Amino acid sequence: MAKNSLEKFTEGVRSIWGPLSSEVVAGCRQHFVELLKAPATEEWLAALHREAPANKELYRDPTHGFVLLAHTEHAGLYRPPHDHGRGWVIYAMQQGEIEMGTYARIEDPEGNVKLVKRDSTLVRRGQVQVYLPGDIHDTRCISGPALLFRFTERDLKKEDKEEHRLTRYVERDGVWTIGAP
């Protein structure tokens, strides 16, 4: 039986997998560009559009541990600034538009932390964004329902709930900073 675009994607990523490098990122990005061209008639994609799950795991690699998720977001949904612990992630837009901002973490001599926004990008259908370890970003769905793929180099739930490596920032007096310990 012919392979669908999702199977081709996961096989493609497996074939170029290795420790984080420019080549691995470029390879994953290329496979995402192909995945985003999948015809809407493929059953797995048709089901995502039909069921519009907030969060669905599409694939988990038994050898390398990377995970591919799909998210449906409605216009206005905001996810505050966060990093991804030791992981790196790729976001790929299948439908809709999401604004993604990036931030640097600045610490003053007293040790107070604040985020400084670097820029924001409107990510549209067919576009791909990469966030490497240490990168901090937020997302706001501008036009929905948006369907995006989120590829994570490792299980970020574990990285968050078990390893406590993710940092989420909170807004205080108009400034993004770290939450109370």
Ligand SMILES: [Fe+2]
């Ligand atoms: Fe993220």
